[in-house]
Amino acid sequence: xxxxxxxxxxxxxxxxxxxxxxxxxxxxxxxxxxxxxxxxxxxxxxxxxxxxxxxxxxxxxxxxxxxxxxxxxxxxxxxxxxxxxxxxxxxxxxxxxxxxxxxxxxxxxxxxxxxxxxxxxxxxxxxxxxxxxxxxxxxxxxxxxxxxxxxxxxxxxxxxxxxxxxxxxxxxxxxxxxxxxxxxxxxxxxxxxxxxxxxxxxxxxxxxxxxxxxxxxxxxxxxxxxxxxxxxxxxxxxxxxxxxxxxxxxxxxxxxxxxxxxxxxxxxxxxxx
Amino acid sequence: xxxxxxxxxxxxxxxxxxxxxxxxxxxxxxxxxxxxxxxxxxxxxxxxxxxxxxxxxxxxxxxxxxxxxxxxxxxxxxxxxxxxxxxxxxxxxxxxxxxxxxxxxxxxxxxxxxxxxxxxxxxxxxxxxxxxxxxxxxxxxxxxxxxxxxxxxxxxxxxxxxxxxxxxxxxxxxxxxxxxxxxxxxxxxxxxxxxxxxxxxxxxxxxxxxxxxxxxxxxxxxxxxxxxxxxxxxxxxxxxxxxxxxxxxxxxxxxxxxxxxxxxxxxxxxxxx
Numbered sequence: 001x002x003x004x005x006x007x008x009x010x011x012x013x014x015x016x017x018x019x020x021x022x023x024x025x026x027x028x029x030x031x032x033x034x035x036x037x038x039x040x041x042x043x044x045x046x047x048x049x050x051x052x053x054x055x056x057x058x059x060x061x062x063x064x065x066x067x068x069x070x071x072x073x074x075x076x077x078x079x080x081x082x083x084x085x086x087x088x089x090x091x092x093x094x095x096x097x098x099x100x101x102x103x104x105x106x107x108x109x110x111x112x113x114x115x116x117x118x119x120x121x122x123x124x125x126x127x128x129x130x131x132x133x134x135x136x137x138x139x140x141x142x143x144x145x146x147x148x149x150x151x152x153x154x155x156x157x158x159x160x161x162x163x164x165x166x167x168x169x170x171x172x173x174x175x176x177x178x179x180x181x182x183x184x185x186x187x188x189x190x191x192x193x194x195x196x197x198x199x200x201x202x203x204x205x206x207x208x209x210x211x212x213x214x215x216x217x218x219x220x221x222x223x224x225x226x227x228x229x230x231x232x233x234x235x236x237x238x239x240x241x242x243x244x245x246x247x248x249x250x251x252x253x254x255x256x257x258x259x260x261x262x263x264x265x266x267x268x269x270x271x272x273x
Numbered sequence: 274x275x276x277x278x279x280x281x282x283x284x285x286x287x288x289x290x291x292x293x294x295x296x297x298x299x300x301x302x303x304x305x306x307x308x309x310x311x312x313x314x315x316x317x318x319x320x321x322x323x324x325x326x327x328x329x330x331x332x333x334x335x336x337x338x339x340x341x342x343x344x345x346x347x348x349x350x351x352x353x354x355x356x357x358x359x360x361x362x363x364x365x366x367x368x369x370x371x372x373x374x375x376x377x378x379x380x381x382x383x384x385x386x387x388x389x390x391x392x393x394x395x396x397x398x399x400x401x402x403x404x405x406x407x408x409x410x411x412x413x414x415x416x417x418x419x420x421x422x423x424x425x426x427x428x429x430x431x432x433x434x435x436x437x438x439x440x441x442x443x444x445x446x447x448x449x450x451x452x453x454x455x456x457x458x459x460x461x462x463x464x465x466x467x468x469x470x471x472x473x474x475x476x477x478x479x480x481x482x483x484x485x486x487x488x489x490x491x492x493x494x495x496x497x498x499x500x501x502x503x504x505x506x507x508x509x510x511x512x513x514x515x516x517x518x519x520x521x522x523x524x525x526x527x528x529x530x531x532x533x534x535x536x537x538x539x540x541x542x543x544x545x546x
Contacts, residue, residue, distance in 0.1 A: 002287055011284035012292055014275055014376055019285055020355075021417035022295030053418070054425060082293075085421075091383075092417065092424035092448055103287055110364075131404030132440050136418060143416035144294035144365065145326070145409060148358075151365035152327060167405050167467075175365055194440075195404075 002105040003066055015087040016101055017094070022142040024084030024101070025049040029067075030238050031077040031106070036067050037269065038237060041200045046083060049139050050100075055085050058102050066104050076109040078238055082142070112239060117262065120245030120254050121160035123234070125223060126150040126175065129167045130195040138198040151175045161234055163226075163247065166195045170220045177236045178202035181229035182257040187216040188229075201235040208264045214257065231255030240265055275378040276339055289374055291357030294365065295415035297374075298322040298357075302340075303511050304350040304379070309340050310542065311510060314473045319356060322412050323373075328358050331375050339377050349382040351511055355415070385512060390535065393518030393527050394433035396507070398496060399423040399448065402440045403468040411471040424448045434507055436499075436520065439468045443493050450509045451475035454502035455530040460489040461502075474508040481537045487530065504528030513538055 002010050017023035027046055030037040043060050050057040063081065071079055082105075086098035128150040136143070150162050161174040172190045173179050178199040180189045187209050192198050209216040226232065232244035232252050241262045243254040275283050290296035300319055303310040316333050323330040336354065344352055355378075359371040401423040409416070423435050434447040445463045446452050451472040453462045460482050465471050482489040499505065505517035505525050514535045516527040 004287070010287055012287050014277070014283055014285050014378060016292070017421070019289070019292045020415070021421050022415055023418060023421050053422065092420045094421070094425060105287060128408050129406060131406030131409070133402060133404035133419065134440070135401050135422060136404070141418055142293070142295055143418045145296060145414055145416045146406065147365045148290070148294050148296050148367070149326065149408060152367060167407070 001070060002103065003070060004103050005101060006062070006066055012101065012103065013087045016084055017086060017088070017098075018082060018084030018101060018142055021092065022144070023053075024055070024082055024142045025053065026083070026140055026142060027081045028236075028238060029079040029081065031071045031074045031079050031109075032269075034072050034074060036071060036079055038200055038204070039064065039067065041203070042081070042237070045140065045198070045200060046081065049141065050083065052139055053085070053141065055083065056098075056100055058083055058100050063102060063104075066102075070104050070106050074106060078107040078109055080105050080107060084142070110238065116160060116242045117240060118254075120243035120252070121234070122158055122246040123161045123163050123174070123244050124154060124159050124248055126153050126162040126164050128153060128164065130164050130172050132166055132168070132194040134194055137194050137196060138192045140197050147175050160242070161244075165223065170222060171226050172196045174234045177234035177239070177242070179232070179234050180205065181226055181233075182231035182255060183229050185214070185257065187214055187257065188221065189216070189218055191218040191220055199235065200237045201240065204265070204268075205235055205241070205261055208261050208268070212260060212264060214260075231258045233258045233261075274343060275376065276343060277376050278374060279335070279339055285374065285376065286360045288360040289357055290359060290361070290367070290371075291355060291374065291415055295417070296326075296358045297328070297355060297415045298326065299413055299415060300354040301509075301511060302352040302354065304344045304347045304352050304382075305542075307345050307347060309344060309352055311473055311477070312337065312340065314476070315354070315510070318413065318471070318473060319354065322414065323356065325412055326358070326414065328356065329371075329373055331356055331373050336375060336377075339375075343377050343379050347379060351380040351382055353378045353380060357415070383511065389433060389515050390513060391527075393516035393525070394507070395431055395519040396434045396436050396447070396517050397427060397432050397521055399426050399435040399437050401426065401437065403437050403445050405439055405441070405467040407467055410467050410469060411465045413470050420448050433515070434517075438496065443495060444499050445469045447507045450507035450512070450515070452505070452507050453478065454499055454506075455504035455528060456502050458487070458530065460487055460530065461494065462489070462491055464491040464493055472508065473510045474513065477538070477541075478508055478514070478534055481534050481541075485533060485537060487533075504531045506531045506534075
């Protein structure tokens with residue numbers, strides 16, 4: 001089921017700037033027992049994204065009401081919200097008055113086996129690089145060709161995620177996840193000032209780490225540094241946290257720091273997100 | 274009027290990957306006396322783009338026939354062709370069998386005054402940078418947020434184009450044009466190995482320059498180098514060639530090299546493109 005500006009339909013105008021230029025944003029939200037999980041955080045990120053792209057932010061109360069209506073009867077699902085600058089103009093220049101388009105669509109929850117979060121996943125390095133652009137870095141915008149090309153690099157079902165480097169060969173994130181590693185008890189994740197998406201689960205993990213008195217740093221690091229880690233894990237709002245048990249030929253164990261954060265996430269969700 | 278996979282409609286499926294991820298390509302084509310201008314070149318670039326993004330190329334004879342049918346009665350117009358990977362999949366991974374979507378839309382020819390090509394235009398430098406990514410450089414793909422943000426930087430109607438630099442502060446192109454400059458009789462344009470769109474008019478101008486025994490080089494250059502030029506001009510398939518008479522506080526005259534190439538383009542089009 002799909003709602004476009006509150007009306008049930010599965011089509012969008014061709015003149016919509018989301019289609020013409022990828023001129024918009026999205027959020028991918030877990031639905032659990034009829035409720036969007038971490039909804040406030042998703043709406044806050046959407047607001048920040050609108051602000052950065054100068055898209056008038058849609059009415060959040062209305063968006064929230066539409067999300068609730070759509071998800072009410074779903075035990076477990078994925079809600080995708082797309083907000084675009086609206087329909088109009090041929091050419092990059094935007095017409096003066098434009099109504100943003102909001103699209104809410106409900107999708108089945110992907111059936112990942114429990115082993116992914118318990119025993120970990122296998123990852124590879126992608127050759128498609130992430131470009132660097134501070135103006136777009138961190139934003140969950142609709143320009144996603146880099147991720148599409150990276151995800152098309154492998155079809156082997158034994159590999160669950162691809163790790164993307166930027167054009168300077170620094171590790172940024174997975175195709176659909178943010179990435180963390182642990183070295184001597186300290187947690188590290190990529191700085192997202194020039195590339196990457198600032199994930200909701202990433203920010204939650206950073207908060208948990210601080211709460212748990214673990215040191216956590218954002219920095220710039222290479223493949224070599226990553227492969228020398230004690231623990232590696234990836235995360236997003238749908239999968240939660242997946243330990244990485246293997247990157248190409250290098251094996252990792254599911255370590256104590258990863259497990260502590262996973263446990264904290266489970267508690268946090270139970271307490272009611 | 275719009276044709277989607279040969280059928281007249283103004284909507285596209287929300288599941289189309291063009292809308293979800295900007296997962297596709299486009300061409301913007303001049304229509305003159307019912308005929309697409311430089312159509313073979315546009316179709317060739319589209320083919321190259323499909324190849325680079327691993328999108329199965331649509332049947333070019335069919336695409337051409339649809340374009341002809343759509344444009345037959347237009348004296349002057351703009352034809353936009355969008356080709357996407359098709360509709361399907363939530364997530365970056367593409368389903369195994371996907372039918373590319375083709376969208377052909379006809380638009381009024383923009384009413385630029387003749388003074389733009391005769392006396393030249395005024396340009397500014399944009400602050401929105403172009404990211405660097407060799408995997409996407411040169412391709413006329415649908416991920417166009419950088420251009421949208423750059424074009425939103427000014428509203429002054431006295432400024433006709435914005436010049437974009439890459440993240441290393443090297444000059445790449447205009448928001449909707451490619452850029453050339455002339456210094457001591459030699460023609461220079463930006464190398465597009467890491468950013469930018471390889472324009473049809475750009476390639477025609479390079480061919481003309483060689484034909485006219487003018488030296489032409491692709492290279493990497495800064496603002497300072499550009500501002501020290503004898504002549505500057507921008508181009509695309511719709512506007513042809515516009516001399517640049519001013520960039521911020523620096524003035525340029527419409528020089529002899531620019532005029533020779535403009536004249537050659539007019540001849541070439543008359544002879545029958």
